[in-house]
Each structure stands twice: as C-alpha cells, then as structure tokens.
Amino acid sequence: MSKQMEDGNTHYDFDLFVIGAGSGGVRAARFSANYGAKVAVCELPFHPISSEVIGGVGGTCVIRGCVPKKILVYGASFSSEFEDARNYGWEVNEKVNFNWKKLLQNKTNEIIRLNGIYKRLLSNAGVKLFEGEGRLVGPNEVEVVQLDGTKLSYSARNIVIATGSRAQRPAIPGQELAITSDEALSLDELPKHVVILGAGYIAVEFASIWKGMGSNVDLFFRKELPLRIWCGNFSVGRELVASGCLGGANEGPMLVPVVPHKAQVFSFWRLGLAVRGFDDEMRAVVARNLEARGINLHPRTNLTELTKVEGGIKVVTDHGEEIVADVVLFATGRAPNTKRLNLEAVGVKLDNTGAVIVDEYSHTNIPTIWAIGDVTNRMNLTPVALMEGTCFAKTVFGGEPTKPDYLNVPCAVFCNPPLSVVGLSEEQAIEQAKGDISVFTSSFNPMKNTISGRQEKTVMKLVVDGETDKVLGASMCGPDAPEIMQGIAVGLKCGATKAQFDSTVGIHPSAAEEFVTMRTVTRRVHAGGKPKTNL
Numbered sequence: 001m002s003k004q005m006e007d008g009n010t011h012y013d014f015d016l017f018v019i020g021a022g023s024g025g026v027r028a029a030r031f032s033a034n035y036g037a038k039v040a041v042c043e044l045p046f047h048p049i050s051s052e053v054i055g056g057v058g059g060t061c062v063i064r065g066c067v068p069k070k071i072l073v074y075g076a077s078f079s080s081e082f083e084d085a086r087n088y089g090w091e092v093n094e095k096v097n098f099n100w101k102k103l104l105q106n107k108t109n110e111i112i113r114l115n116g117i118y119k120r121l122l123s124n125a126g127v128k129l130f131e132g133e134g135r136l137v138g139p140n141e142v143e144v145v146q147l148d149g150t151k152l153s154y155s156a157r158n159i160v161i162a163t164g165s166r167a168q169r170p171a172i173p174g175q176e177l178a179i180t181s182d183e184a185l186s187l188d189e190l191p192k193h194v195v196i197l198g199a200g201y202i203a204v205e206f207a208s209i210w211k212g213m214g215s216n217v218d219l220f221f222r223k224e225l226p227l228r229i230w231c232g233n234f235s236v237g238r239e240l241v242a243s244g245c246l247g248g249a250n251e252g253p254m255l256v257p258v259v260p261h262k263a264q265v266f267s268f269w270r271l272g273l274a275v276r277g278f279d280d281e282m283r284a285v286v287a288r289n290l291e292a293r294g295i296n297l298h299p300r301t302n303l304t305e306l307t308k309v310e311g312g313i314k315v316v317t318d319h320g321e322e323i324v325a326d327v328v329l330f331a332t333g334r335a336p337n338t339k340r341l342n343l344e345a346v347g348v349k350l351d352n353t354g355a356v357i358v359d360e361y362s363h364t365n366i367p368t369i370w371a372i373g374d375v376t377n378r379m380n381l382t383p384v385a386l387m388e389g390t391c392f393a394k395t396v397f398g399g400e401p402t403k404p405d406y407l408n409v410p411c412a413v414f415c416n417p418p419l420s421v422v423g424l425s426e427e428q429a430i431e432q433a434k435g436d437i438s439v440f441t442s443s444f445n446p447m448k449n450t451i452s453g454r455q456e457k458t459v460m461k462l463v464v465d466g467e468t469d470k471v472l473g474a475s476m477c478g479p480d481a482p483e484i485m486q487g488i489a490v491g492l493k494c495g496a497t498k499a500q501f502d503s504t505v506g507i508h509p510s511a512a513e514e515f516v517t518m519r520t521v522t523r524r525v526h527a528g529g530k531p532k533t534n535l
C-alpha cells in the first residue's frame with residue numbers, strides 16, 4: 001500500500017475514500033474533489049438491466065430507484081390520459097396496446113445514459129472510481145474486493161460510508177417467492193395480477209404503476225389507511241433520541257420498535273429537525289383515489305404464507321383469504337446496508353436498526369469516518385442524501401462546517417394522482433403548537449376533469465400557526481402536486497405567513513392558484529387537540 005498524502009507524519013493514498021457511489025456518495029466525492037481533495041469512490045459492479053448487483057457489466061450504480069420508477073410512472077400515466085382524451089374530442093378507434101418490453105428497453109437505455117453522465121462527472125472532477133465491494137479494515141483503511149476476488153487496499157485520511165439501504169422481507173413461509181422493488185423495476189413480463197404487501201411509498205407507487213398498465217392489483221396492509229404519519233430513527237450527538245412512529249402512527253412496529261416517548265421526541269424537535277408525516281386526512285384521500293382507480297385495497301390484512309401453484313403464487317391472508325397472483329411484491333421497508341462493511345472491527349457505532357449513528361455533521365464516533373444517506377436512516381430521500389453529501393464536503397474540505405437542514409424538506413408519493421407535502425402535518429403541528437392551529441382545506445374538481453368527466457377531486461391543505469400566522473405545512477393530492485409543492489416549499493423555507501400567501505397573485509386558470517386563494521378557515525384546532533376532517 002502506498003501512502004502519498006500527508007497528515008502530520010502519516011501519508012495516505014487519498015484524502016477521501018467513499019464507499020458507495022449512489023446519490024450521497026457521488027455528491028460527497030465530486031464536491032470534495034472540487035475543493036481540491038484527492039478522492040476515490042468504490043461501487044459494486046452493476047447490471048443496468050436488472051437493477052441488481054449481479055456483476056459482469058460494470059459501471060456505477062448511481063440511479064437505483066427514483067429515476068427508473070418515475071419512468072414507469074410516466075409510462076402508466078398515459079392510460080388515464082387516453083381515457084380522459086375521449087371527451088376532449090379524441091376518437092381512438094383502434095385498440096390501444098401497451099408494449100411493456102419497449103418501455104423497459106427505453107428505461108434501461110436512459111439509465112445507461114445517466115450512469116455514463118455520472119461517471120463522466122466523477123472522472124472530470126478527478127475522482128478515481130473502483131469497481132468492487134468496499135469494506136473497512138481500519139479507521140484509515142479500505143479494502144475493495146473486485147469481481148474476480150482480488151483485493152485492493154487503500155489508505156485514506158477520511159472515509160465516507162454511503163452504502164444506502166436494501167429491501168426487507170417479512171419472515172413468512174414462501175417469502176422467497178416474492179419480489180422486491182429491485183426486481184419490480186425490471187420484470188420480463190407485465191404481470192396480469194399483482195399482490196402487493198405494504199402501504200408505504202413503494203407499495204402505493206407500484207400499485208398505481210401496474211394498475212395504469214392494465215394489471216389487476218391487490219394491496220394488503222396492516223392498518224386502516226395507506227402511508228404513515230411519521231416514522232423515523234433519530235440520532236443526535238451520538239445518542240439515539242427517538243425511534244419509531246409518532247402519535248397514533250398507523251403501522252405499528254416496523255423495522256424499529258415504537259417509542260412514542262414525548263420527552264425524546266421533543267428533544268428531537270428542539271434540535272431543529274423535522275420529518276414530515278402524512279395527515280390522516282390526506283391518507284384517506286389517497287386511499288379513496290387508489291380505490292376509485294380500480295386498485296383492490298385490503299386494509300387491516302397481512303399475508304401469512306406464499307406457495308407456488310399452477311398459474312402463479314397463492315397468497316394466504318391472516319383472514320384466511322386466498323388469492324393467486326403471478327407476482328407478489330414485498331414493499332415492506334428498507335434497512336441500512338451495514339452488514340458486510342466490517343464496521344464492528346473498527347468500532348463504528350450502529351443503532352438498533354443497523355444504521356450508522358452520526359452527529360449533526362454526519363460524523364460517526366470514529367474521528368476519520370463519516371456516513372451519509374440511507375445508511376444513517378435519517379430522512380431516506382435522494383435530495384436529502386445529496387444535501388448530506390454537500391454538507392460533508394463543505395465541512396471537511398471547504399473549511400465551512402455545515403449541518404444538513406431537515407426543516408421543510410418537501411416530498412412526494414408518485415401514485416396516481418400524486419400526493420406531495422412540505423412542513424408539518426396537522427398532527428405534527430398540533431403536537432408542537434403552543435396556541436391554536438388554523439387549517440385551510442380545499443377540495444375541487446380540477447378543470448381538466450370537468451370535460452373529461454373523471455370523478456376525482458384534487459385536495460389541498462394549509463396548516464397555519466394561529467399566533468404567528470406562519471404557514472407550518474402544506475399538502476396536495478392531485479395532478480402535478482409534486483411540481484406545485486416545490487415552489488410552496490420555497491415559501492415555507494422563507495417563513496411565509498398565510499397573509500403573504502393571500503397577497504400572492506395566482507396563475508389563472510390553474511390548480512396551483514388555489515393555494516393563494518383559500519380565504520376561509522376550515523377549522524381551528526387547539527394545541528393538544530385532535531385533528532379532524534371535513535372531507
């Protein structure tokens with residue numbers, strides 16, 4: 001091993017070695033190199049067609065979930081466009097066919113193109129890319145195991161763990177017959193009948209994708225409504241301060257035990273972090289829309305067994321129901337990818353979910369080791385991993401210590417129609433408020449639906465602090481919700497008041513203008529009160 005970089009009396013091969021070239025890892029590597037650091041990153045060999053790590057093809061795996069998923073979302077959205085187009089005068093006389101293989105091929109080509117761009121960005125920044133599985137050997141040493149088994153060893157002044165997360169499977173008999181989102185992105189055939197277990201982001205998004213493409217979809221989940229209010233796992237300093245689901249969360253114990261301990265949750269709030277949950281009201285809207293679009297919802301139902309039968313996979317539910325499907329998707333959460341990194345040998349601390357515990361600067365308990373993205377199980381979204389990578393580079397190589405800011409991070413569930421939110425949910429606002437909360441809601445038939453005849457209301461909601469008039473949270477379920485919410489997020493980030501929303505001139509005619517024209521308060525809720533619904 002050569003040691004070239006100088007650090008006191010020690011020389012290192014690199015200033016920074018990043019394990020994992022996903023969203024967070026690529027950002028940390030590239031930005032650190034732009035600050036003048038000598039950087040290397042290692043990534044598992046990747047097969048862009050299967051989206052799985054099978055080796056042989058090579059290349060970085062920087063686009064694992066979001067982009068291929070969104071391409072399928074676009075693909076599925078055309079079916080309702082065709083339906084809606086009829087009352088706009090389009091006469092579709094011939095049968096419209098959907099070619100799954102063509103979409104899959106085009107999606108793969110796009111992923112290959114994007115991977116090429118990311119690779120070029122890295123090499124243009126001077127980052128050395130290694131292909132192989134990385135693991136820690138010491139606080140300043142990384143080993144890369146290549147496809148043929150040969151091992152490379154490098155020293156680095158700093159190491160970033162950015163290995164992401166992997167899908168979890170519930171331990172039920174026949175679980176190996178089910179697929180996860182990894183395979184769902186690249187199935188050889190479009191399934192005729194799919195059973196999905198779970199009701200988080202992935203379950204709800206894939207239910208919409210497959211339904212849009214013409215499959216029969218059954219969605220099974222444990223609680224009353226899809227999606228969760230709030231769930232997370234928060235480390236502050238080096239201590240885990242809160243873990244689990246907050247106040248009446250719908251899903252019960254998941255990967256982490258439920259600890260709805262107010263003192264812990266409030267210490268988390270005091271430190272300025274905020275994780276957005278989904279209001280019960282908006283979850284009910286999503287359930288209603290999924291059902292209206294033809295997805296069979298099975299609330300309060302779990303799967304107990306899968307067996308291979310002629311014609312597919314038989315699933316048995318805890319109500320004794322039996323369904324045969326050709327594909328069963330487990331969308332039951334993801335766990336941090338820490339098992340094969342040899343972290344114990346170095347003493348990097350993990351929490352009870354296997355996530356790397358970090359402080360507000362993404363620093364682990366080992367001075368030379370940092371961790372960003374899903375592997376820390378903070379807020380598992382691509383833009384958050386990017387933010388954490390950027391802050392790491394600024395802190396360590398830019399001479400500007402910078403904490404990621406988790407306040408008002410917007411997010412979207414790309415079901416059809418999509419749900420998008422920013423800031424606090426009504427439930428969270430009530431938990432935090434000192435005084436009253438004013439809730440403004442609007443439920444309307446979007447203009448496009450009036451002609452197309454589609455019976456599907458767009459729902460919008462603003463949660464406002466009664467004392468300061470600050471808008472604390474916004475939600476929307478309806479066409480273009482994510483596109484609209486990004487702009488609303490800027491408003492919340494700037495601390496906009498309801499009066500400022502009201503004084504903003506709308507764009508007419510648009511659905512978005514409703515956010516600046518909701519004048520009549522729907523309800524006032526006292527601090528510690530109960531959220532309600534009028535929808």
Ligand SMILES: Cc1cc2nc3c(=O)[nH]c(=O)nc-3n(C[C@H](O)[C@H](O)[C@H](O)COP(=O)(O)OP(=O)(O)OC[C@H]3O[C@@H](n4cnc5c(N)ncnc54)[C@H](O)[C@@H]3O)c2cc1C
Pocket residue numbers: 019020021022023024025042043044053061062064065066067069132133134135162163164165181202337340341372373374375379380381382383385414
């Ligand atoms: C199906 C799906 C859809 C999603 N859709 C969205 C979305 O629409 N919007 C959104 O914001 N988020 C979405 N997410 C979440 C998002 O993908 C993650 O939050 C984000 O990718 C986290 O970035 P990361 O860098 O931590 O991990 P990743 O992007 O997963 O990158 C980790 C990388 O580390 C590599 N790796 C693992 N172990 C090793 C090792 N030992 N050595 C070398 N390399 C290793 C992996 O191969 C991988 O490339 C989605 C996730 C999934 C699964």
Ligand SMILES: NC(=O)c1ccc[n+]([C@@H]2O[C@H](COP(=O)([O-])OP(=O)(O)OC[C@H]3O[C@@H](n4cnc5c(N)ncnc54)[C@H](O)[C@@H]3O)[C@@H](O)[C@H]2O)c1
Pocket residue numbers: 170171197198199200201202203205221222227251254255302331332333334379380381411412413414
């Ligand atoms: N649009 C987006 O931004 C987007 C899209 C996809 C994924 N993601 C990220 O990826 C993460 C993982 O997605 P996900 O949908 O797998 O997880 P999730 O945590 O959002 O949902 C998991 C679902 O599985 C259920 N579940 C868990 N264990 C179960 C069990 N043993 N039996 C039955 N049901 C069980 C839960 O109750 C929940 O409904 C998300 O939390 C999110 O951070 C984001």
